[in-house]
Amino acid sequence: MFDLDRWREIFQSINKNKLRSVMSGFTVAFAILLFTLLFGIVSGLKNTFEGAFVDDAVNSMIVRVWKTTKPFKGLQSGRRIQLKNPDYDYLADKYDSKIDLMTARIFKNFSISYENKQDNYSVTAVHPDHQFLEKTIIDEGRYINQLDINESSKVIVIGRLIKADLFGEKPALGKRVNVGGISYKVIGVFSDDGGDNEERIAYIPVTTSQKLYGNNEYLNQIRIGYNQDLNLDEAIAFGNLIERDMKSKLDIHPDDQSALSVRNMAEGRKGVDDFMIALFFIVVFIGSGTLIAGIIGISNIMIFVIKERTKEFGIRKALGAKPSSIVGMVVQESVLITTIAGYLGLTLGTYILSLIGNSLERDYFIKDPSVSQGLVIGATFVLIISGLIAALVPARKASQIKPVVALRAD
Amino acid sequence: MIRIKNLHKSYPIGKDSLHVLKGIDLHIKEGEFVSIMGSSGSGKSTLLNIVGLLDEHDEGEYYLNGQEIKNLNEKKGAVLRNKFLGFVFQSFNLISYKTALENVSLPLYYKGVSRKERQKIALDYLDKVGLKDWASHLPNELSGGQKQRVAIARALVTQPKVVLADEPTGALDSTTTDSVMDLLKDINNEGMTVFVITHEEEVADQTKRIVRLKDGIITSDTINVQRKPVKTV
Numbered sequence: 001m002f003d004l005d006r007w008r009e010i011f012q013s014i015n016k017n018k019l020r021s022v023m024s025g026f027t028v029a030f031a032i033l034l035f036t037l038l039f040g041i042v043s044g045l046k047n048t049f050e051g052a053f054v055d056d057a058v059n060s061m062i063v064r065v066w067k068t069t070k071p072f073k074g075l076q077s078g079r080r081i082q083l084k085n086p087d088y089d090y091l092a093d094k095y096d097s098k099i100d101l102m103t104a105r106i107f108k109n110f111s112i113s114y115e116n117k118q119d120n121y122s123v124t125a126v127h128p129d130h131q132f133l134e135k136t137i138i139d140e141g142r143y144i145n146q147l148d149i150n151e152s153s154k155v156i157v158i159g160r161l162i163k164a165d166l167f168g169e170k171p172a173l174g175k176r177v178n179v180g181g182i183s184y185k186v187i188g189v190f191s192d193d194g195g196d197n198e199e200r201i202a203y204i205p206v207t208t209s210q211k212l213y214g215n216n217e218y219l220n221q222i223r224i225g226y227n228q229d230l231n232l233d234e235a236i237a238f239g240n241l242i243e244r245d246m247k248s249k250l251d252i253h254p255d256d257q258s259a260l261s262v263r264n265m266a267e268g269r270k271g272v273d274d275f276m277i278a279l280f281f282i283v284v285f286i287g288s289g290t291l292i293a294g295i296i297g298i299s300n301i302m303i304f305v306i307k308e309r310t311k312e313f314g315i316r317k318a319l320g321a322k323p324s325s326i327v328g329m330v331v332q333e334s335v336l337i338t339t340i341a342g343y344l345g346l347t348l349g350t351y352i353l354s355l356i357g358n359s360l361e362r363d364y365f366i367k368d369p370s371v372s373q374g375l376v377i378g379a380t381f382v383l384i385i386s387g388l389i390a391a392l393v394p395a396r397k398a399s400q401i402k403p404v405v406a407l408r409a410d
Numbered sequence: 411m412i413r414i415k416n417l418h419k420s421y422p423i424g425k426d427s428l429h430v431l432k433g434i435d436l437h438i439k440e441g442e443f444v445s446i447m448g449s450s451g452s453g454k455s456t457l458l459n460i461v462g463l464l465d466e467h468d469e470g471e472y473y474l475n476g477q478e479i480k481n482l483n484e485k486k487g488a489v490l491r492n493k494f495l496g497f498v499f500q501s502f503n504l505i506s507y508k509t510a511l512e513n514v515s516l517p518l519y520y521k522g523v524s525r526k527e528r529q530k531i532a533l534d535y536l537d538k539v540g541l542k543d544w545a546s547h548l549p550n551e552l553s554g555g556q557k558q559r560v561a562i563a564r565a566l567v568t569q570p571k572v573v574l575a576d577e578p579t580g581a582l583d584s585t586t587t588d589s590v591m592d593l594l595k596d597i598n599n600e601g602m603t604v605f606v607i608t609h610e611e612e613v614a615d616q617t618k619r620i621v622r623l624k625d626g627i628i629t630s631d632t633i634n635v636q637r638k639p640v641k642t643v
Binding site: 320 | 488493503508
């Protein structure tokens with residue numbers, strides 16, 4: 001219920017006891033300020049870690065091969081391992097239920113030319129799923145599709161910077177470029193968040209590469225996007241399974257990491273997740289400690305304030321004030337101060353975060369530090385409740401003191 | 411108006427208890443001007459506190475305006491005080507951060523009177539005690555006599571049945587004492603029951619009935635016939 005007279009009483013009381021009000025407000029505001037800054041910076045730290053994974057799909061793993069370093073089953077060390085189409089098909093068939101996306105990769109380097117301009121670029125032969133595993137962003141046209149694979153089409157998707165190099169402002173789509181002496185049709189232009197180097201690449205279909213350059217079934221890497229339903233532990237286990245399976249299929253010693261390895265994003269992801277969980281608990285501990293310190297601060301002040309006002313309450317009661325009116329007055333005053341101070345602390349904290357956000361990102365790898373709306377509302381709510389309790393307990397006690405005793409107080 | 415039968419009150423002091431009032435019988439009718447005389451420790455303040463519902467009695471009966479006072483909680487006590495009683499204290503007990511006008515209108519706030527009405531009535535009563543021009547002053551800007559007059563206006567503002575004054579002149583010099591007593595006499599002449607506690611003979615002399623208290627017992631209860639005449643110039 002809105003009681004204008006009650007509010008007048010409260011504002012008068014706050015106004016006449018400025019130091020006291022400012023002190024209790026300061027305690028709360030400072031606690032909330034620290035709380036906001038702490039959570040903001042930690043969330044910035046979290047953003048940084050998550051940003052590190054933004055370039056590639058988080059659920060991906062790469063099967064890579066090189067040379068054996070251990071003899072196995074009568075085979076000498078130093079044997080060169082080569083992935084081939086049957087390996088790709090084997091994995092695709094056997095683990096179909098756990099695989100969402102899959103692509104092979106063949107790395108080439110070609111001179112690409114258009115009209116009188118030419119330069120050397122990395123050309124990667126891929127399957128259509130590569131687009132999602134690499135998080136390639138199509139700016140114009142389209143990516144390699146299954147039809148291109150089936151027909152071994154001579155089509156090419158070029159990076160934004162290749163387009164800039166060779167075509168400038170002119171349109172590239174549908175034009176023919178010369179790739180290592182063979183004419184390809186440009187079907188798409190892409191960009192990538194991974195940086196300039198990843199935009200200076202061209203993609204062609206796997207089958208085209210195999211047919212035109214060596215006429216073999218060789219593959220350099222197999223990249224797999226595991227099913228999103230797998231949790232991190234299951235994903236890591238799946239990566240290990242593939243590694244063991246491929247090693248036995250290709251007659252590689254189980255401990256030979258050089259000959260074949262699976263680089264699983266889930267492993268790095270797990271490390272970061274564990275770290276973030278630990279950090280979260282530390283922050284919750286410190287953050288709630290800060291809040292509790294603020295709450296204890298205002299409780300102390302309220303106890304003192306109420307003690308100081310005991311005589312005044314006695315006078316008011318002698319004049320006909322009911323205990324509830326005294327409790328209500330004190331509680332309302334306390335809640336008002338905590339709410340306003342809490343809001344100030346919060347606003348100041350958010351403002352400081354936005355102010356230092358840029359320099360933090362530049363100098364300390366803390367990206368976009370901010371606090372979530374839910375956290376803000378939660379903290380404010382906690383404060384209002386604690387302001388209420390901090391005042392309610394001593395005020396009820398004071399309101400029950402017999403007027404004759406209260407009047408004697410100084 | 412006030413009827414007390416065999417009233418006892420004791421305070422615990424450590425293990426023992428101090429028996430302050432040892433069976434008081436007192437009947438004060440409407441319109442009386444009574445003073446309770448006694449030295450310190452006689453129990454007179456305790457009696458006033460019980461009559462004023464600021465404290466509770468242990469034994470005996472107390473009727474205020476025909477209503478028996480028994481097992482009052484703080485809420486009921488507050489309502490009765492607001493309705494029937496007005497207080498004047500030795501140390502004034504004005505709220506320091508409120509102006510004279512706000513102090514006087516406070517009982518009306520607890521009575522539930524609207525703000526506008528409160529200010530009007532409070533100003534009338536300030537006028538009555540001669541302090542209309544001081545309405546916006548804080549208590550520490552007023553002299554002792556002025557403070558007590560503000561307190562009297564505050565005691566009267568709800569038109570109570572009884573005004574209880576606990577050593578109302580205890581903190582005042584003789585000139586202001588006279589002006590405060592004159593004010594109380596005026597109130598009584600208008601029909602208000604006035605109940606004064608004092609240890610000063612000169613103050614008691616100006617009331618119509620003097621009750622003497624010693625060691626918690628009433629020793630004498632006399633009608634004061636030789637009232638000092640109201641000062642005339």
